[in-house]
Amino acid sequence: MRISLFSIIIFSIFACSKHSPASLNTSRFNQIDSNQIQLGRFLFYDTRLSSNNTKSCGTCHNPVFAFTDGYKRSLGIYADVLQRNTTPLFNLKEQKYLTFADSNIKTLLRQIENPLFNEHPLEMGVKGNEVEILNRIKQQALYQKLFQKADMELNWQSIKLSITRFVSTLTSYQSPYDFYLKGDLSVYNESQLKGMQLFFSDSLNCSKCHGGINFSTPMVFSDPDKIEYFFNTGLYNVGDKNEYPKYDQGLLQHTHNQLDMGKFRVPSLRNLIYTKPYYHDGSEENLKGVILNYENGGRQINNGEYKGDGRKNKYKSELIKGFKLSDYERICLIKFLESLSDSNFIQNPKYQDPFNNTN
Numbered sequence: 001m002r003i004s005l006f007s008i009i010i011f012s013i014f015a016c017s018k019h020s021p022a023s024l025n026t027s028r029f030n031q032i033d034s035n036q037i038q039l040g041r042f043l044f045y046d047t048r049l050s051s052n053n054t055k056s057c058g059t060c061h062n063p064v065f066a067f068t069d070g071y072k073r074s075l076g077i078y079a080d081v082l083q084r085n086t087t088p089l090f091n092l093k094e095q096k097y098l099t100f101a102d103s104n105i106k107t108l109l110r111q112i113e114n115p116l117f118n119e120h121p122l123e124m125g126v127k128g129n130e131v132e133i134l135n136r137i138k139q140q141a142l143y144q145k146l147f148q149k150a151d152m153e154l155n156w157q158s159i160k161l162s163i164t165r166f167v168s169t170l171t172s173y174q175s176p177y178d179f180y181l182k183g184d185l186s187v188y189n190e191s192q193l194k195g196m197q198l199f200f201s202d203s204l205n206c207s208k209c210h211g212g213i214n215f216s217t218p219m220v221f222s223d224p225d226k227i228e229y230f231f232n233t234g235l236y237n238v239g240d241k242n243e244y245p246k247y248d249q250g251l252l253q254h255t256h257n258q259l260d261m262g263k264f265r266v267p268s269l270r271n272l273i274y275t276k277p278y279y280h281d282g283s284e285e286n287l288k289g290v291i292l293n294y295e296n297g298g299r300q301i302n303n304g305e306y307k308g309d310g311r312k313n314k315y316k317s318e319l320i321k322g323f324k325l326s327d328y329e330r331i332c333l334i335k336f337l338e339s340l341s342d343s344n345f346i347q348n349p350k351y352q353d354p355f356n357n358t359n
Ligand code: HEC
Pocket: 044, 055, 056, 057, 058, 059, 060, 061, 074, 075, 076, 077, 082, 084, 085, 086, 087, 088, 089, 092, 095, 097, 098, 099, 100, 101, 108, 111, 112, 115, 116, 123, 124, 163, 167
C-alpha cells in the first residue's frame, strides 16, 4: 500500500515536471480566456458604452427575462421604438443566423455592431462618438486593470471581441426537458407528456420547424439540398394584400424577393416563460394566443391599421394549415412548452451584472 502510494506520488511528480511547460501554457491561456470573458461581462453591463450613458447591452438583454426586456419592441437611447422585439441570448453558437430576419448576419462579432453603431434608430449611439466613449472607458482604473488581465489593448476591436466572448458563454441546457432527455423520466407529469406528444406529432407540425436541441432548426427543405430557415406563419395580411406591416416585412427587406414577404427566423422555444411578449414584434402576449394562431392556421386581425386575414396570406408556409385541440390538449401543449425553461440559466451568478454588489 505504502509503496504503491509512494510510486504514484513519484510518478505524478515526474509526469508533472515532464509536462509542466505545456500545462503552464494552457493554464495561462485558460486564465486569459476567462479574463477576457470577465472583461466582456463588465462591458456588457456598462452604460458608459452608450453615447448618453443610459443604455448597456444588459438594459435590453436582462438576465431576469432570459436576456430580453419585456417590451413588445425595444427602445433605443432616446426612447425611439426599435424595429423588433428583443431576442433572448443563449446557446448562440448553435444559431445559424443571427437576428430575426437578416440572412447576412452569421457571426456574433458582426451582429453586435448593430446595437453599438446603428443610427436609425439610435440604439446605443456609438457612431460618431467612438473616441469619446473609448476615453471614458480608458479613464476607469477598473478597465485599465481588466484590459491588462485580459492581455488586450484598449480599443474598439477588443471591446467587441470581449463582449462577444461573454455572450458566447451564455448557455442554457438545464430545463426539465433536458433532465427528461438525460433519463430522469420523473420530471414530467401526465399533462406534460401529453403536450410533448402533441408537439412532436405530424398533425401539429411544430417540430418540423422548431427542430433540434434548441427547437430552432427546421427540417423543411425547399429543394432536396436546401433547408429553409425563414417562414411566414400567417400573422398578418394587411388590407388583405398579402403584406406584413410596412415597418417590418421580414426577410424581404434584405433579399428584395417578394416570396420572402413576412418571413422570419424560427425562434428557439427555450425559456419562453421569461421571454414574453412573443413574435418578432411582440404582438402576442401569451402562449395561449400563439397556439390559437397555429390552431386557426394564421391570425385574423379584425380592426385597426393592420386589419386583415393572415390565414389567407399567400406567402404563408404550407405547414401552417390549422388543427383542432381540446382545451385540455391546449393546456398540455403549453405545459410542455413551459418545461423548456431553465431557471438555473437566468440565476447563474456568472451571467449577472458585476456592477451590482450583491453578485
Ligand atoms: C436598445 C435595445 C438593445 C440594446 C442596447 C442591445 N440590443 Fe441586442 N438586440 C436587440 C433587439 C431588438 C434585437 C433583435 C434584432 C433583430 O432581430 O433585428 C437584438 C438582437 C441581438 C442579438 C442576436 C441574437 C440572435 O439570437 O439572433 C445579439 C447577439 C445581441 N442582440 C447582442 C447585443 C449586445 C452584445 C449588445 C451590446 C453591445 C446589445 N445586443 C445591445 C435590442 C438591443
